Amino acid sequence: MAQLLFFGRLRDSVGTGALTAVLPDHVRDTDDLRAWIGAEHPELLDSSIRIAVNAELGPGKAPVGDRDEIAFLPPVSGG
Amino acid sequence: MIRIEPGPFDPAAELAAFAARVPGAGAIASFTGLVRATSDGAEVTGLELQHYPALTERTVAAIGEAARARFGLGGLVIVHRHGAMAPGEPIVFVAAAAGHRRAAFEAVDYMMDRLKTEAPFWKREAGPDGARWIEARASDHEDRARWG
Numbered sequence: 288m289a290q291l292l293f294f295g296r297l298r299d300s301v302g303t304g305a306l307t308a309v310l311p312d313h314v315r316d317t318d319d320l321r322a323w324i325g326a327e328h329p330e331l332l333d334s335s336i337r338i339a340v341n342a343e344l345g346p347g348k349a350p351v352g353d354r355d356e357i358a359f360l361p362p363v364s365g366g
Numbered sequence: 367m368i369r370i371e372p373g374p375f376d377p378a379a380e381l382a383a384f385a386a387r388v389p390g391a392g393a394i395a396s397f398t399g400l401v402r403a404t405s406d407g408a409e410v411t412g413l414e415l416q417h418y419p420a421l422t423e424r425t426v427a428a429i430g431e432a433a434r435a436r437f438g439l440g441g442l443v444i445v446h447r448h449g450a451m452a453p454g455e456p457i458v459f460v461a462a463a464a465g466h467r468r469a470a471f472e473a474v475d476y477m478m479d480r481l482k483t484e485a486p487f488w489k490r491e492a493g494p495d496g497a498r499w500i501e502a503r504a505s506d507h508e509d510r511a512r513w514g
Contacts, residue, residue, distance in 0.1 A: 294416060295488030296499040342420035358418055362501040365415075365446065365487030366399050366458050366478055 289351065291324070292358040300330050301359075309353065316348045320357065335362050367442075368427055370417065372449035377459050380445060388441040388463040395470035396443075396461035397478055403453045405491050405500075410453050414490040414497075417448045422486045429480045437473040439464050444477060448487065476513050483510040 288307040298304045314320050317338045325332035339358040340349045351357055367384075377398040385394055401413045430442050445459040458481065462473035482502055489500040 292418070294418060294486070295490075295501075298416075299499070339418070339421055342418065342424070344421065358421070360418070360486060361488065361499075363484065363486055364482070364489040364500045364502050365485040366482035 289353050290356045292356065294358065295361040295364075297330065297336070297359050297361055301328055310351065314351065316350050317357075318348045320351050331359055336360065368423070368430055368444045370419070370423055370426060370446050370448060372447060374451070374455055375445055375447070375459065377456050380443060380459050381461060384441065384443045384461050384463070391440050391463035392465045393467040393470040394461060394463045395467070395474045396459065397474045398456050399458040399478070401451050401453045401455050401457055405493070408493045408495070410491050410493055412453070412492040413451050413457070414492070415448045415451065415457065416488045416490070418486045422448075425485050426481065429477055429485065432480070433462065433473045433477045436476065437462065437464060437469040439469070439473055442473065442477070444481070446481070446485070446487070479506070479510045479513060482506045 289310050290305065290307055292305050293301045311323065314323050317340065321331060321338065337344060337360045339360060340351055340355050381396050403410055426444055426446060430444050433439060434442055439462050441463040443459065443461040447457050451457065460474050460477045462470045464470040464473065483506050490497050491500055
């Protein structure tokens with residue numbers, strides 16, 4: 288089971304801050320994951336939403352698997 | 367020194383403690399960000415600041431290290447709160463010690479611009495008409511872009 292986290296306004300739009308999911312076999316990287324979950328939550332398709340895998344943000348897509356913590360991050364607002 | 371914590375803090379005490387840790391510094395500059403009382407004309411009754419602990423701590427530490435290297439700092443402090451807070455309370459405190467004033471001023475400005483646009487915090491303002499999530503403004507990104 289992968290752990291999916293939703294921060295900021297995504298927590299409200301998805302309806303939860305965290306859920307566990309069994310990733311389908313065809314979901315192998317963050318692009319696959321975005322397309323898969325975006326079918327149900329189209330707000331996650333927006334390019335401003337970044338995806339961190341195990342709290343790491345890479346420049347491009349990253350592999351994902353069933354042991355990963357995968358976080359969807361909307362634009363930030365600190366300070 | 368970098369702290370990400372829920373509780374309120376006293377900016378004056380933070381500044382005094384920092385000054386005691388950097389004896390001989392020629393200049394110390396600091397900035398305190400507060401929960402504002404109004405936002406776009408509407409009253410703010412409370413603020414919630416969400417973070418992603420592992421990523422937030424690493425990002426804030428990287429911003430501090432970049433400032434230390436870029437401006438040749440003798441020391442720095444970043445204190446950033448998360449959780450629930452009330453109008454008038456401090457949210458963030460940043461201080462930099464350097465040999466001369468320009469580096470200290472610029473380092474504080476630089477760290478704040480990067481914190482506002484890069485550190486994983488999400489701000490939700492509550493008011494009489496409900497709560498709304500806030501995102502960095504275009505002007506925040508323009509400020510960040512000044513540093514390359």
